[in-house]
Amino acid sequence: MKLSKKGEYALRALIDLGIAAEVDRELVQVAELAEKELIPIKFLEQIMQEMKAAGLVVSQRGKFGGYRLSGPASEISIGSVIRLIDGPLAPIGCVSHTVYEKCSCPDETHCGLRMLMLDVRNAIAGILDRYSLADVVDVTTRKMKRNNIPLPFSESRHPPSGSARCRLLPSRGARATVPLEQRLAPVEGLLSNLLPDYTI
């Protein structure tokens, strides 16, 4: 039931880009992401390109280039990222909604294992498809603020001259995400449990 390193790296990088967007940092270079997250730079480069091809991020080439999210973090579900990098969420192919695959068992309709794994799949997807990148970013930045840890990416790394620069991203103003409080109340051990802010 593992998430691959690649998937982990992809998500960590996306979360960073989400934080960067939050603090109006328009571009982040692969090198900076890799350094902060302790990810092999060339490997991350590969991953970023995969995500670019999928439309999750956009890039600016050339000197002082970098990556940013292609749109609001609230519209990227965690599940979709994992599906992109690691494939279906389902533990076995015969319960996958996105990439169903017939299994070798003689009678699928009377397979108790399948029934159980369907529940597991639904539990996983129920979490990973419900929460967006914005939610994870939100939770992360809140916790950092609460603990007086400065948010990363506040300073552009290479602003060669001094001060005001044109923004690549239109200001999104207030976050567009539906606040967590208004969502389906979690049952057990959800993000909320980790954050006294959210009382359910």
Add this chain to the structure above:
Amino acid sequence: MKLSKKGEYALRALIDLGIAAEVDRELVQVAELAEKELIPIKFLEQIMQEMKAAGLVVSQRGKFGGYRLSGPASEISIGSVIRLIDGPLAPIGCVSHTVYEKCSCPDETHCGLRMLMLDVRNAIAGILDRYSLADVVDVTTRKMKRNNIPLPFSESRHPPSGSARCRLLPSRGARATVPLEQRLAPVEGLLSNLLPDYTI
């Protein structure tokens, strides 16, 4: 988030042994299990030995030997089987309860991904540790009965002479498992949903 073939085979074999116990079949040979479940026999042999070493099943060597569950199916949790064969249930090491492993991220306490994955781990473990082999066997046999499908393993494959044979297993009489109805009510897509028997 995959369950390995090995894990799948292990569970399918255990479910079969559970059904076998239910119909008072005392021993099942690897060959029979493999044939029924379309599992490569030599591979299953290996798996059975691993499970034997872990104490999940016991074997009878020699002619007309075979395997059976070492105890009541109600005392084998699905989670423990998967942990044995595939390792921890957690998607990443830093949220594993059984085999914690420090992850490479710079600040574990402010890692949003980790918080999320902890929830995923809890969701998975919440299912797989809650349900026992007996539950899965139960659900399977009920469905088969409802659809008038004869339970497998009703006939011992090699009863060379005719009729009554001494039982290796003491009759367990009524099942010792706590019925599903009395358990924690599931929220979404649990086994119950697949079985109109259980109305929640």
Add this chain to the structure above:
DNA sequence: TCTAAACCAGATTGATTTGATAGGAATTAA
């Protein structure tokens, strides 16, 4: 125009895991 910084692209590699096979040794019922 030149150059350094950055992304882009594809091939390659090495380690590990997965899924399986092979061949026989030990055990046991008949």
Add this chain to the structure above:
DNA sequence: TTAATTCCTATCAAATCAATCTGGTTTAGA
């Protein structure tokens, strides 16, 4: 004694994973 079965160990091929290497192309700015 024989046949059927588990037990044991070794080996293997393919896939996947995680990463690296090499060399491009694009771009901002001096």
